[in-house]
Each structure stands twice: as structure tokens, then as C-alpha cells.
Amino acid sequence: MIACVDVDYRDREALAACVLFHSWGAAVSTDEKVIRVAPIEPYEPGQFYRRELPCLLAVLDRVRAAADAVVVDGYVWLRDEQTPGLGAHLFEALGRSIPVVGVAKTCYRSAAAIAVTRGSSRRPLYVTAVGMAVEEAARHVQIMHGQFRIPTQLKRVDRLCREAPFVPSPGAVLRS
Numbered sequence: 001m002i003a004c005v006d007v008d009y010r011d012r013e014a015l016a017a018c019v020l021f022h023s024w025g026a027a028v029s030t031d032e033k034v035i036r037v038a039p040i041e042p043y044e045p046g047q048f049y050r051r052e053l054p055c056l057l058a059v060l061d062r063v064r065a066a067a068d069a070v071v072v073d074g075y076v077w078l079r080d081e082q083t084p085g086l087g088a089h090l091f092e093a094l095g096r097s098i099p100v101v102g103v104a105k106t107c108y109r110s111a112a113a114i115a116v117t118r119g120s121s122r123r124p125l126y127v128t129a130v131g132m133a134v135e136e137a138a139r140h141v142q143i144m145h146g147q148f149r150i151p152t153q154l155k156r157v158d159r160l161c162r163e164a165p166f167v168p169s170p171g172a173v174l175r176s
Helices: 050-061 086-094 136-144 153-164
Strands: 002-009 014-021 033-038 071-072 100-104 114-116 123-128 173-175
Touching: 002 050, 002 153, 014 050, 014 153, 033 050, 033 153, 050 086, 071 086, 071 153, 086 123, 100 136, 114 136, 114 173, 123 136
Parallel strands: 002 071, 071 100
Antiparallel strands: 002 014, 014 033, 033 173, 100 123, 114 123
């Protein structure tokens, strides 16, 4: 199973979403989770992972046994393998047991990312990885379902956390 995760922030809480699917080219998910996480850390420039990581771990706790790889919206490495981004922090938090693939929509010039152009888009996605070779991760992102720049499963997880209504209590599962 592959897990795509994302977080949407509200006033003092966040909604974390996870979409699970069987193969990199899968068109439909096999399972979806959305949970409320509160409280959340304030945003700190250069320390984004401190805010996002607890949310990702909370939703992955619901599915961790099933995940063979996790895809995050962002970078694994910000420069080289000495400058961790969100994905590298997630890899460490998961005990270095599950590969993490970072898919970013904007170029972070110092990141050692592979640019992947999909569909008819001229704008690439920027792929980084830990736990698997970045070249392999880029091939996986290239074959993900969808004819446009953003793969279907990444669009789905983004939509899930952005469009989910209020969830009654922290940790409650909105969609399972």
C-alpha cells in the first residue's frame, strides 16, 4: 500500500488526510482517512515540520501497518542529505522503516530534487526521497494515475483535508 498524506490548517486545529492505494498507477483509493488534530503548533519559519509532523503521524497511526511508502506534499531534503525537510523528519519519526517520497509543486533551488513533468504540463513537480533512490521515486511519481501535472491521488488527499467539514473532537475520524 502507498499512502498519500496532507494537512489543512484551520484556526487552532488541522485536518489531516490520508489516501491509501495499492500501486503507483492506481486510479482509485482503497481507503481514506481524515482526522482532526488539535491543538496544533504555531507556524515557525524554517521549522514547518514541527507543525505538520504531528498531524501526519496522527493520521498515519490509523494506517501505518498497511503503508509500504508514504508520499508527502513537500520536500524530503532541502539541500543535501544533511538538511532535512518534512519528509526526512517523517522518515525518522516512522523509525526509518517506511520510504518517504516528497512531491513539491514549487522549486526550492537548493534542493537536490528531480524535476518530473507529467501530462501536457510544462511545469514540473520536484521529487525527493529517503528510504528509496530518488530516481526510483521520480519514476513512481511519473507513472502515478492522472493525465495532468498533479497525480490523481495527490489531488484526492488535498481535496479531502480541505473540503472536510468540522470534526467533533481531536483524533476523531471523519472519514474511514
